[in-house]
Amino acid sequence: MTEGILLDVHAHLIPVVEDRLAAIAGVSWDGEAMIIDGHKVGMKPIFKPEALKKWMGENKVEHAFISAPPPLYRQQLRGDEARAWAAYINDGLDAIAAESDGTLSALVHLPTEDPETAIAIARDYTARGHNLFAMPAGTGDERTLGMAEFEPLWQVLDAAGAFVFFHPGECGDGRLKSFYLTNLLGNPYESTVALGHLIFAGVLERYPNIMPCFAHGGGLLPMVAGRFERGFDTARPGVDTSRAAPSKVIPGIYVDCICHSEAAAIHAEATFGGERVVFGSDWPFPMGLVEPYTQLAAYAPERRQRYFQTNPAALQARLKSKE
Numbered sequence: 001m002t003e004g005i006l007l008d009v010h011a012h013l014i015p016v017v018e019d020r021l022a023a024i025a026g027v028s029w030d031g032e033a034m035i036i037d038g039h040k041v042g043m044k045p046i047f048k049p050e051a052l053k054k055w056m057g058e059n060k061v062e063h064a065f066i067s068a069p070p071p072l073y074r075q076q077l078r079g080d081e082a083r084a085w086a087a088y089i090n091d092g093l094d095a096i097a098a099e100s101d102g103t104l105s106a107l108v109h110l111p112t113e114d115p116e117t118a119i120a121i122a123r124d125y126t127a128r129g130h131n132l133f134a135m136p137a138g139t140g141d142e143r144t145l146g147m148a149e150f151e152p153l154w155q156v157l158d159a160a161g162a163f164v165f166f167h168p169g170e171c172g173d174g175r176l177k178s179f180y181l182t183n184l185l186g187n188p189y190e191s192t193v194a195l196g197h198l199i200f201a202g203v204l205e206r207y208p209n210i211m212p213c214f215a216h217g218g219g220l221l222p223m224v225a226g227r228f229e230r231g232f233d234t235a236r237p238g239v240d241t242s243r244a245a246p247s248k249v250i251p252g253i254y255v256d257c258i259c260h261s262e263a264a265a266i267h268a269e270a271t272f273g274g275e276r277v278v279f280g281s282d283w284p285f286p287m288g289l290v291e292p293y294t295q296l297a298a299y300a301p302e303r304r305q306r307y308f309q310t311n312p313a314a315l316q317a318r319l320k321s322k323e
Helices: 049-058 079-098 115-127 148-159 186-200 221-233 246-252 262-272 301-322
Strands: 008-012 027-029 034-036 039-041 064-067 104-106 132-136 163-167 211-214 254-256
Touching: 008 163, 008 254, 049 064, 049 104, 064 079, 064 132, 064 163, 079 104, 079 115, 115 132, 115 148, 186 211, 186 221, 186 246, 211 301, 221 246, 221 262, 246 262, 254 262, 262 301
Parallel strands: 008 064, 064 104, 132 163, 163 211, 211 254
Antiparallel strands: 027 034, 034 039
């Protein structure tokens, strides 16, 4: 058996700072759960850094990147409200990481619903030498990450050689409300839409120093990468063939290994590269790999070795070289 997991790029925590929450409209804490815009987030472990560290100890996870989960995205916010909420998230995650004895690193939350705020946050943190970020894969509306208003953000992140973890938020397709499809299908769909815009708008080509990492095995891209390439090769309407082909930029993308089948994981490796698939747990959510040794037990030993040790070690070395 592979001995230990060097890095988990996909773990979630929600900071609880009661006095600051009291000053934020739309959010409250009842002592056990957080109510966010009328939605109750009652998964108790997600508020407890000690629960995450206990899980890490039990599963021999040496280090974890912690990020805000989708219930915290609040993509209807703008201006001062967006800045205040992002500051609450980031200050809280920073404090948790600072008290973790080096076992946790905070992924700074960038609110894509308000690009100006996201740009200001990225400038502030990169100026202080921070190069670990996370952002929703969408904007909460019809704007896309390939639009010009995001260009200054990519410039800042590229200059810093930043690691950027993209996580899907709520899918707006009403047909998916049944059978938990908003998650089962909506999450990978949202990631794939983001990837499509980043690829075809040339963002990943123009900013090769960004280390993008997409949750859940890169969504549906392994299934449609060839279709993207065919659209490029045949100059489909709206596809700018003066830009790099999808096949030229896709190998620069990292993804986590949350694919839920070895066949899907093999397809992700074939799409992004065997060295680009790293371990993610999605802790503490049940749709993740919260029992990694059991859930991946049937995978080829060399594949587990890559996910648990080889690939995270290479990513950590690359991040260290950017410091």
